[in-house]
Amino acid sequence: MRNKRRLAFLLAIAIVCGALALKVPTLVRAFAGPNEDIARFIDVLNKVREYYVEEVPTSELIEGALRGMVESLDDPYSTYLSADEYREFKASTSGTFGGVGVVITAKDGYVTVVSPIKGTPGERAGLKPGDRILKVDGKDIRGLDVDVASRLILGEPGTEVLLEVESEGEQLSLTITREFIEVNPVEAEMLAENVGYIRLTSFNEHAGERLREALATLDQKGMQGVILDLRGNPGGLLNQALEVAQEFVPEGPVVYVEERGREERRVLDSKLDQAKWPLVVLVDEGSASAAEIVAGAVQDRKAGVLVGEKTFGKATVQDVIPLGDGGALKITIGRYLTPSGRSINKEGIMPDVVVPMPQKVRLPALELKRVLMPETGGLDVAELQQRLKLLGYDIPEVDGIYSGETVEAVKMLQGESGMAATGQVDKDTLEAINNRLTAVNEDDPQIKKAIEVLKELTIKKTKKAA
Missing domain, CATH: 3.90.226.10 (2-enoyl-CoA Hydratase; Chain A, domain 1)
Incomplete structure (x- = not known):
C-alpha cells in the first residue's frame, strides 16, 4: 500500500512538471474529467507565470506549491525536503553534521529547543530545553517549519550564526560559532x-x-x-x-x-x-x-x-x-x-x-583569555558575574564591569579557597570558580533518587533469587 502511495505521489509530480507548457483545456482533456484539482493547479500556475509583476522561476513556484501541499496537513512533523535539506537531514540522523549542536522541535508556534547536545557550541552558549528561538541571523522564524529553521541554523564549521532566543522570559542574543558535530549518543x-x-x-x-x-x-x-x-x-x-x-x-x-x-x-x-x-x-x-x-x-x-x-x-x-x-518527503x-x-x-x-529538577540555571565552565583586573570591563566580566551569582555571591547586577561587589565576591572566594585575596581572576582563581561550578552542576536529585530506587530493586532481586 505504501509503495502505491509513493508511486501515486511521484506520478502526480511528474504529471504537473510535464504539463507546465500545456494550456488548461488540453490538460483537462488529457485527464478525461476526474482530475479537476490538477487542472486548477495548472491554471493558477500558468496565470501566476503570465500575470505576476515580476518573473519568477517555475522551479520556485513548484517548490512553493509542494511545501504548501505538505503544510496543509497541519502537522509539524511532516515536510517537503529539498535536495539540500535532505542531505542535511541524512547527516543529522547519521550522527554527523555542521552546526551548533542543538535539537529543535515545533511547539505552540515556536521553534523550541528540545535539548542541546553535550559538548557542543549550543550547550556552551547556554541553550536549554524549552528555550524558544525567535530569529536566526535576523530572520524571524516564528511559525516556520522546524526543518527549514534547522537548515538556517546549520552551516559550514567555523562560520557564525546569530540566534535571538527567549529563555525563561528573557530575550538573549547569542553569537555561536558552528562546529563539525560528531555525535556519539x-x-x-x-x-x-x-x-x-x-x-x-x-x-x-x-x-x-x-x-x-x-x-x-x-x-x-x-x-x-x-x-x-x-x-x-x-x-x-x-x-x-x-x-x-x-x-x-x-x-x-x-x-x-x-x-x-x-x-x-x-x-x-x-x-x-x-x-x-x-x-x-x-x-x-x-x-x-x-x-x-x-x-x-x-x-x-x-x-x-x-x-x-x-x-x-x-x-x-x-x-x-x-x-x-534528490529531495524527499518526510511524512507522518x-x-x-x-x-x-x-x-x-x-x-x-x-x-x-x-522527582522535580530544581529550576536553577546551569552554566558551563568559565573560559578566560586574560587575567581579569579590578576596574576593567567586558563580556568576559559579565560571564564571571553570572557564575558568581549562581554560586551564591551577592552580585546585584550583571553589567560587565569588574568593580565593587564583583571584586569583593572574588576576594571572598579566594579566601575560602585558601588563596591570597588579590581580587585578580588569574589561572588559579579561574580553576577554583570552575571547581565550584562542577559541584553545583553535579548536585542532581533525580540521579540520587534513581540510585536509591536501584538499590531497592537490587535487594528485591537478590531475595527472589535466594
Missing part, C-alpha cells in the same frame, strides 16, 4: 556500589551498537544495576528505539504502530529472554519520541522504574520517502501506542517516581 561510567550509569542523548543510527558496547564494558567491571538516562533525549530512529529496548525489556511487545491502510496494528517485539540487571530510567520534558517508546515499554512491561518528570508527548511515526529530484505515516495500548501523544508519560 552514549556516555557511560560506573558510579559507587557498582551502579552503571548510561546517558543516551539521541537515537541516531549508532545508538543500539554504542549502548551494547557500554553495557558490555560496565558488565566486565561488575555492574549490579543500570541507570539509563533519557533526559533531554529528543528521539530519532524507530529501529534504534527497538534495539535499545531489547537490551532491557523481556520477550514481548515493545510498541504498537497504527498505520493507514492496515487493519491490524503492527507489533514490534523484543526477543530478550530475560533482563540481566535491575533498571531505572530517567526521563524529563525533553524525553521525546523514540525515548518515550523505550520509557513506555519499560513502564508497561514492568522492566524497570521510571524516575524524573513527565515526558514530552510525541507519539507519531515519520517515514522519509526519497524523491526523483502512523501513530504508536505503548505495550498496554496507551496513546501518549501530547500527553507524555508520567514517571513511576516523580
Whole structure:
C-alpha cells in the first residue's frame, strides 16, 4: 500500500512538471474529467507565470506549491525536503553534521529547543530545553517549519550564526560559532556500589551498537544495576528505539504502530529472554519520541522504574520517502501506542517516581583569555558575574564591569579557597570558580533518587533469587 502511495505521489509530480507548457483545456482533456484539482493547479500556475509583476522561476513556484501541499496537513512533523535539506537531514540522523549542536522541535508556534547536545557550541552558549528561538541571523522564524529553521541554523564549521532566543522570559542574543558535530549518543561510567550509569542523548543510527558496547564494558567491571538516562533525549530512529529496548525489556511487545491502510496494528517485539540487571530510567520534558517508546515499554512491561518528570508527548511515526529530484518527503505515516495500548501523544508519560529538577540555571565552565583586573570591563566580566551569582555571591547586577561587589565576591572566594585575596581572576582563581561550578552542576536529585530506587530493586532481586 505504501509503495502505491509513493508511486501515486511521484506520478502526480511528474504529471504537473510535464504539463507546465500545456494550456488548461488540453490538460483537462488529457485527464478525461476526474482530475479537476490538477487542472486548477495548472491554471493558477500558468496565470501566476503570465500575470505576476515580476518573473519568477517555475522551479520556485513548484517548490512553493509542494511545501504548501505538505503544510496543509497541519502537522509539524511532516515536510517537503529539498535536495539540500535532505542531505542535511541524512547527516543529522547519521550522527554527523555542521552546526551548533542543538535539537529543535515545533511547539505552540515556536521553534523550541528540545535539548542541546553535550559538548557542543549550543550547550556552551547556554541553550536549554524549552528555550524558544525567535530569529536566526535576523530572520524571524516564528511559525516556520522546524526543518527549514534547522537548515538556517546549520552551516559550514567555523562560520557564525546569530540566534535571538527567549529563555525563561528573557530575550538573549547569542553569537555561536558552528562546529563539525560528531555525535556519539552514549556516555557511560560506573558510579559507587557498582551502579552503571548510561546517558543516551539521541537515537541516531549508532545508538543500539554504542549502548551494547557500554553495557558490555560496565558488565566486565561488575555492574549490579543500570541507570539509563533519557533526559533531554529528543528521539530519532524507530529501529534504534527497538534495539535499545531489547537490551532491557523481556520477550514481548515493545510498541504498537497504527498505520493507514492496515487493519491490524503492527507489533514490534523484543526477543530478550530475560533482563540481566535491575533498571531505572530517567526521563524529563525533553524525553521525546523514540525515548518515550523505550520509557513506555519499560513502564508497561514492568522492566524497570521510571524516575524524573513527565515526558514530552510525541507519539507519531515519520517515514522519509526519497524523491526523483534528490529531495524527499518526510511524512507522518502512523501513530504508536505503548505495550498496554496507551496513546501518549501530547500527553507524555508520567514517571513511576516523580522527582522535580530544581529550576536553577546551569552554566558551563568559565573560559578566560586574560587575567581579569579590578576596574576593567567586558563580556568576559559579565560571564564571571553570572557564575558568581549562581554560586551564591551577592552580585546585584550583571553589567560587565569588574568593580565593587564583583571584586569583593572574588576576594571572598579566594579566601575560602585558601588563596591570597588579590581580587585578580588569574589561572588559579579561574580553576577554583570552575571547581565550584562542577559541584553545583553535579548536585542532581533525580540521579540520587534513581540510585536509591536501584538499590531497592537490587535487594528485591537478590531475595527472589535466594
